[in-house]
Amino acid sequence: MTVLVAAAEGGVVIGTGEAIVFWVLGPVALAGALGMVLSRNAVHSALWLVNTMLALGVFYVVQEAPFLGAVQIIVYTGAIMILFLFVLMMVGRDSSDSVVETLRGQRVAGIVLGIGFAALVGAGIARAAEGTVVRGLAAVQGEEGGAANGNVEAIAEVLFTRYLLAFEVTSALLITAAVGAMVLAHTEREPGTRQTQKELSRARFLTADHPQTLPGPGVYARANSIAAPGRLPDGSPAAASFSTGVEPQVVDELPPSGSVGAERAGIPHSGGTDAALGTVGGTSTGTTPGSGEQAPR
Amino acid sequence: MIDVLAAPDQPTLEDFGSDVWWIVLIKIVGIFGVLVLMTLFAIVFERKVVARMQQRIGPNRVGPRGYLQSLADGLKLAFKEDIMPTLADRPVYFLAPVIATIPAFLAFSVIPLGPTVSIFGERTPLQLTDAPIGVLIVLACSAMGVYGIVLAGWASGSTYPMLGSLRSAAQMVSYEIAMGLSIVAVFLYAGSMSTSEIVAAQADGTSLSFFGLDFTGPSWYALLLPVSFVIYVIAVVGETNRAPFDLPEAESELVGGFHTEYSSLKFALFFLAEYVNMVTVSALCATLFLGGWRAPWPISMWDGANTGWWPLLWFFGKVVAALFVFIWLRGTLPRLRYDQFMRFGWKVLVPTALLWILVVATMRTVSREADLDGGQVALFVGVPIALIVLGGLLLASRANNRSTRIAAAKAAAGSIRPTEPEPEVLPAAGPRRRPADRRGPERAEGGYPIPPMDLTVPPSPRLRRATVVAGGVVSSGRRGSSTTPEEDGDV
Numbered sequence: 001m002t003v004l005v006a007a008a009e010g011g012v013v014i015g016t017g018e019a020i021v022f023w024v025l026g027p028v029a030l031a032g033a034l035g036m037v038l039s040r041n042a043v044h045s046a047l048w049l050v051n052t053m054l055a056l057g058v059f060y061v062v063q064e065a066p067f068l069g070a071v072q073i074i075v076y077t078g079a080i081m082i083l084f085l086f087v088l089m090m091v092g093r094d095s096s097d098s099v100v101e102t103l104r105g106q107r108v109a110g111i112v113l114g115i116g117f118a119a120l121v122g123a124g125i126a127r128a129a130e131g132t133v134v135r136g137l138a139a140v141q142g143e144e145g146g147a148a149n150g151n152v153e154a155i156a157e158v159l160f161t162r163y164l165l166a167f168e169v170t171s172a173l174l175i176t177a178a179v180g181a182m183v184l185a186h187t188e189r190e191p192g193t194r195q196t197q198k199e200l201s202r203a204r205f206l207t208a209d210h211p212q213t214l215p216g217p218g219v220y221a222r223a224n225s226i227a228a229p230g231r232l233p234d235g236s237p238a239a240a241s242f243s244t245g246v247e248p249q250v251v252d253e254l255p256p257s258g259s260v261g262a263e264r265a266g267i268p269h270s271g272g273t274d275a276a277l278g279t280v281g282g283t284s285t286g287t288t289p290g291s292g293e294q295a296p297r
Numbered sequence: 298m299i300d301v302l303a304a305p306d307q308p309t310l311e312d313f314g315s316d317v318w319w320i321v322l323i324k325i326v327g328i329f330g331v332l333v334l335m336t337l338f339a340i341v342f343e344r345k346v347v348a349r350m351q352q353r354i355g356p357n358r359v360g361p362r363g364y365l366q367s368l369a370d371g372l373k374l375a376f377k378e379d380i381m382p383t384l385a386d387r388p389v390y391f392l393a394p395v396i397a398t399i400p401a402f403l404a405f406s407v408i409p410l411g412p413t414v415s416i417f418g419e420r421t422p423l424q425l426t427d428a429p430i431g432v433l434i435v436l437a438c439s440a441m442g443v444y445g446i447v448l449a450g451w452a453s454g455s456t457y458p459m460l461g462s463l464r465s466a467a468q469m470v471s472y473e474i475a476m477g478l479s480i481v482a483v484f485l486y487a488g489s490m491s492t493s494e495i496v497a498a499q500a501d502g503t504s505l506s507f508f509g510l511d512f513t514g515p516s517w518y519a520l521l522l523p524v525s526f527v528i529y530v531i532a533v534v535g536e537t538n539r540a541p542f543d544l545p546e547a548e549s550e551l552v553g554g555f556h557t558e559y560s561s562l563k564f565a566l567f568f569l570a571e572y573v574n575m576v577t578v579s580a581l582c583a584t585l586f587l588g589g590w591r592a593p594w595p596i597s598m599w600d601g602a603n604t605g606w607w608p609l610l611w612f613f614g615k616v617v618a619a620l621f622v623f624i625w626l627r628g629t630l631p632r633l634r635y636d637q638f639m640r641f642g643w644k645v646l647v648p649t650a651l652l653w654i655l656v657v658a659t660m661r662t663v664s665r666e667a668d669l670d671g672g673q674v675a676l677f678v679g680v681p682i683a684l685i686v687l688g689g690l691l692l693a694s695r696a697n698n699r700s701t702r703i704a705a706a707k708a709a710a711g712s713i714r715p716t717e718p719e720p721e722v723l724p725a726a727g728p729r730r731r732p733a734d735r736r737g738p739e740r741a742e743g744g745y746p747i748p749p750m751d752l753t754v755p756p757s758p759r760l761r762r763a764t765v766v767a768g769g770v771v772s773s774g775r776r777g778s779s780t781t782p783e784e785d786g787d788v
């Protein structure tokens with residue numbers, strides 16, 4: 001409010017559009033900040049914060065700094081908050097804050113201190129900005145097509161001349177952090193100890209006997225158990241599809257003329273019953289499951 | 298370029314923001330309608346093209362030659378039951394499809410569809426708005442779209458959507474970096490981030506002179522900046538979660554991914570957002586790399602090609618061509634594995650894009666300092682760099698195949714098997730198989746836990762009414778031979 005009054009007295013007159021944006025989005029941003037503090041669920045907090053950041057981005061755009069606004073939305077809300085969410089989602093959905101006070105009266109003290117601090121900072125800034133004339137960013141960085149040619153070039157100029165050192169140091173800090181995280185998360189592996197999938201597939205093609213993947217168990221079979229071997233087109237079990245560590249077992253057959261539909265409809269037929277479907281090592285072959293004496297190996 | 302900017306049909310930044318309110322309204326409604334229509338078209342187009350690629354016919358029942366199929370599907374979706382899962386976080390579950398859809402539509406507002414035209418007597422550019430940071434608005438909108446997917450997965454309260462949304466968060470954030478970096482070279486060349494000025498910058502090719510011969514070089518950035526173009530195309534396929542990068546909704550692994558729990562209109566919104574995003578990145582591709590609404594070369598020799606309403610035709614032709622590439626990729630390539638995909642993004646796309654920016658910036662500086670023209674720069678800088686890169690790629694591929702060639706030589710000599718033989722299977726069943734002092738499932742030598750072979754499976758609750766045979770079927774858990782005929786229905 002103070003800023004608005006000062007602006008009205010100073011050189012720059014704030015347009016109706018900007019005032020409307022401010023009075024609409026200001027409460028939205030404030031509500032976002034309050035919601036972030038007050039909501040119990042961590043993901044809800046993050047969403048309230050996103051709300052505030054978006055409102056700030058729009059404020060930047062309205063105040064003649066479109067590049068800053070776009071970067072605020074792309075970098076802060078688009079990348080950093082997404083990474084926050086990423087971590088929060090891992091924490092679990094039902095982990096909300098406890099309502100039990102561990103220190104007596106901490107909540108009241110916190111509220112009082114927080115409001116007091118906000119009042120202090122607000123009053124300080126209001127006093128400091130009281131007499132200053134608001135010039136607006138447009139006067140400083142030039143209009144589009146003007147001397148400094150708008151927000152983008154003005155920021156670029158300041159960033160790469162006056163604040164070059166700070167800019168470079170910040171980037172060095174970020175790179176250090178990234179490299180440090182990679183070093184900490186890196187798992188040591190002796191080079192050459194493990195063949196990659198590419199190497200394995202190439203090597204498999206070099207052995208002439210079986211370039212393609214092994215047949216899966218249960219191919220052409222009437223059961224999907226890993227114990228049921230794949231079968232060759234003539235009906236015999238394919239030895240290449242025997243599973244490691246499991247005895248291959250013979251799946252019993254429906255006799256050739258058996259028909260499920262015919263049985264269900266009550267039509268007499270010479271086949272077996274539907275119960276033969278899918279039983280592995282059933283009674284028709286005489287193999288009891290688990291004994292595996294007749295393993296075709 | 299100056300004369301192009303001064304041309305009456307080419308809008309400049311000053312032309313925006315001064316439209317009458319009803320013009321703005323017409324433009325907003327028009328863009329909304331175009332995007333919805335493009336979505337309906339893209340779905341049918343995709344199904345038909347993929348069907349042709351798979352030697353099928355595709356949808357051919359609803360409407361003329363099946364072209365109204367997606368309209369029927371949309372109507373059907375609206376009448377489906379809207380399901381709210383019990384474990385869902387209700388407000389976020391409701392918000393997620395909205396958050397996914399709105400930025401998708403918003404991004405199209407800065408896409409230039411054509412030159413300045415006359416709408417009911419008002420001269421206005423065929424573009425809703427533009428800003429000095431136009432392209433960044435598209436990037437910001439796509440960054441917001443990630444929230445829709447991430448929150449959908451989280452709010453569903455289910456495992457597969459959660460996994461899908463975790464994947465998509467990582468995927469879209471990393472591919473956004475590659476996408477943003479690929480566009481930087483375009484900014485450097487065009488000297489602007491506003492979409493209308495980038496289109497204007499692609500209006501005329503620079504005149505090149507090779508060995509005394511003068512001719513006009515290409516003006517599209519797809520040809521001037523081929524590396525940027527390729528990176529952009531790959532990155533947006535990852536960014537829009539399209540095959541072969543559709544890991545967030547990988548059917549074979551995650552059922553449906555982030556939208557598994559969604560139905561009815563909420564699901565329709567996700568579907569809409571996906572296709573609108575596709576259209577938007579295709580339009581951005583046309584704007585940044587394919588000359589925008591300007592006519593392609595043979596047509597551009599006709600004087601009226603870039604005036605009036607004709608450019609809409611060229612523009613949407615380019616967009617449909619880009620959509621076709623999306624569909625073509627889907628019909629051709631299998632889905633990548635997740636680790637391969639992330640490695641590709643971070644270890645190939647991002648470094649290549651950074652190097653390319655370095656090269657482009659160096660070329661720009663050198664040509665400005667040494668006062669070279671475009672042809673000389675291409676000859677003295679571009680050709681050597683291309684040769685170096687090709688040589689490097691050749692060396693890299695040879696080094697990559699080295700282990701294979703060694704293994705091949707050994708295999709030919711018969712000395713080794715290139716692959717380690719599979720560990721021998723367990724000894725045959727019997728008393729040796731299970732020593733008495735060992736309890737619980739043991740691990741086979743292959744490292745996989747195996748079930749005990751003498752396990753008795755308790756009767757399934759579904760079979761309560763059936764008489765359970767003593768010592769029933771073990772391995773498959775299916776019913777024994779005493780099944781009653783009535784229960785055959787659910788076999």
